[in-house]
Amino acid sequence: MLDHFSGRKTSLRGQLLPDASGRDAFLDDHRQRLRALDQLGEAAAQCGIRADQDRDFVLLAEEEVSLLESAGDEWARLLKAIRTFRSSLPIIPLDKFGFSPEAEDPFETDVPPMDRLGGGVEALAFADKDASVYKFFFFREGGSVGATFRFRKDDVHLLYAQATSGTYRDLLEKIAVLNAIGGMPTEITAITPEGILVAKQTFGRRLTEGTDTGRLLPASLISIPSKFLRCDRDHPRLAFVDGAPWLVADFHDRNLVFDETGAPRVIDLVAAPFPPEIIANTPPLRQWLDRVQRDPAAGLLDDVPDSEL
Numbered sequence: 540m541l542d543h544f545s546g547r548k549t550s551l552r553g554q555l556l557p558d559a560s561g562r563d564a565f566l567d568d569h570r571q572r573l574r575a576l577d578q579l580g581e582a583a584a585q586c587g588i589r590a591d592q593d594r595d596f597v598l599l600a601e602e603e604v605s606l607l608e609s610a611g612d613e614w615a616r617l618l619k620a621i622r623t624f625r626s627s628l629p630i631i632p633l634d635k636f637g638f639s640p641e642a643e644d645p646f647e648t649d650v651p652p653m654d655r656l657g658g659g660v661e662a663l664a665f666a667d668k669d670a671s672v673y674k675f676f677f678f679r680e681g682g683s684v685g686a687t688f689r690f691r692k693d694d695v696h697l698l699y700a701q702a703t704s705g706t707y708r709d710l711l712e713k714i715a716v717l718n719a720i721g722g723m724p725t726e727i728t729a730i731t732p733e734g735i736l737v738a739k740q741t742f743g744r745r746l747t748e749g750t751d752t753g754r755l756l757p758a759s760l761i762s763i764p765s766k767f768l769r770c771d772r773d774h775p776r777l778a779f780v781d782g783a784p785w786l787v788a789d790f791h792d793r794n795l796v797f798d799e800t801g802a803p804r805v806i807d808l809v810a811a812p813f814p815p816e817i818i819a820n821t822p823p824l825r826q827w828l829d830r831v832q833r834d835p836a837a838g839l840l841d842d843v844p845d846s847e848l
Contacts, residue, residue, distance in 0.1 A: 542739065543652075543667060544636050545629065545728050553670040554742040554799045557724050565724060569715035572627040572727065575620070576708060582620040585613045592682035594734055597707045601625060631729035631737070636673065640733060646675065659793070661685050661807075666742065673728070676710060676736040684736065685710035688770075688786055688811035696769040697824055698817065700786055702809050707736065713810045714738060716787065719780045721757045722805035723796065743796025743804055750792045755803035760787065761831050764839045767824050772809050777831065784813040784828050 542549040550561040557565070579596050583589075586604075590596055601621050607614040633640040637650040646663050649655050653665040653673070661684075662676040678684040683704035693699040705713075714725050728737040746752070753774050760776035763786075768775060772788035779785070789809040798804045818825050830837035 542728060543669075544673075545631055547629070547728075549726060549728075549739065551671055551724060551726055551739050551741055556741060556798060556800070562718070562724060565718045565726065566715065568627070568726070569711065569718060572624075573708070573711055573715065575624040575627050576711065579617075579620040579624045582613070582617040586617050588617075593706045593708055594678065594682040594684070597628070597730060598630070598732070598734055599624075600630065628727060629729050630732055633731045633733065633735065636675075636737070640731070657793070659807075662738075670742045672740040672742050674738045674740060676738065678734045679704060682734070684734070685713060686789075686809045687713070688788075688809060690811070690814050690817060692817070693769055696765060696767065697821055698768045700768060700770040700772075700775070700788075700811070702772050702789070709811070710736060713808065716778065716780050716785055716810045717805060717808060720759060720778050720787065720805065722808070723798065725806075740806060741798065741804075743798050743806060746792045746795055746797070746803075748792055750795075752790045752792055752795050752803075755795055756790055757805070759835075761835050764827070766839065767827065777828075778810075779832055782832075784818070784832075786811055786813060 540549050540552055541547065550557045550564065576596065579599070580593070583596060583599070599621055601618065604614060604618055604621065633645060637653055638645040652668040656664040656666055656672065658664055662674045664672055664674050666672055676684055684707055685705040686702050687705035687709040688700040689703050691699050711727070714727065717725055723743055724741045726739045728739045730736050756774065756776065760778055763775055763777050768786070770786070770788050774790040775786060775788040777784055778787045787808050787810045789807070790805065794805060794807045795803050796806055818828065827839065
């Protein structure tokens with residue numbers, strides 16, 4: 540299938556779920572995009588290019604450096620890195636999706652064939668004529684986008700995790716984590732010249748307001764003892780993604796839906812990897828993470844059931 544707006548291959552249409560091979564392709568696609576972004580940043584650094592926000596690298600266009608290709612091997616490598624990254628995240632004008640980039644608020648009203656579904660502090664969601672969901676992640680003043688967690692040591696809980704504005708890499712990582720934990724299948728469609736990241740997602744049926752989402756979360760997510768963590772978002776959980784521990788949270792009733800089979804699916808979250816330096820310097824946390832990676836049902840202390848603590 541081809542996406543209506545980007546003209547690129549897509550595995551998503553309406554409420555239909557992709558098969559296992561499609562889900563594997565999502566994860567591989569996300570991993571390749573993150574590697575390409577890292578390589579782009581490294582190539583830019585070799586050319587002496589620095590940026591306060593990774594938005595500058597994410598939007599870096601081929602024509603901006605093509606004239607410098609003959610200036611040396613470093614510039615040729617940068618041009619190659621841009622082309623590689625652009626193949627994974629094309630720049631597509633906002634008007635291709637039916638919205639006017641000249642409008643003061645291009646998302647203020649519905650535009651055929653898009654119907655607004657809702658939105659939050661990070662993104663607005665629309666459905667096309669096939670009921671495929673498109674999320675438009677808008678950037679904030681200063682170039683930040685999406686959300687992530689920042690960690691600090693806490694005298695009572697060892698760690699305090701506070702949600703804060705993120706970078707484009709944080710957002711791309713979050714969407715990769717969403718797919719990795721069995722959330723609603725989500726593709727990256729494009730980025731607009733203004734810096735609005737567009738993601739495509741399978742359609743799901745909303746939960747009733749006030750639903751207790753804690754009982755609907757994927758079984759792979761592990762509860763975190765309060766001794767180790769205090770978090771300012773709903774239902775914080777531990778997820779292992781490619782062997783690394785991640786904090787995932789913000790599982791309120793608007794961030795879960797039911798898919799076509801009636802199964803609950805996470806459609807959005809806030810995520811961040813546990814800081815390796817804090818893990819290394821906090822033996823109780825490190826030991827617990829080692830235990831639950833081997834056995835998700837392991838208790839807070841080795842050989843001592845939590846009920847006896």
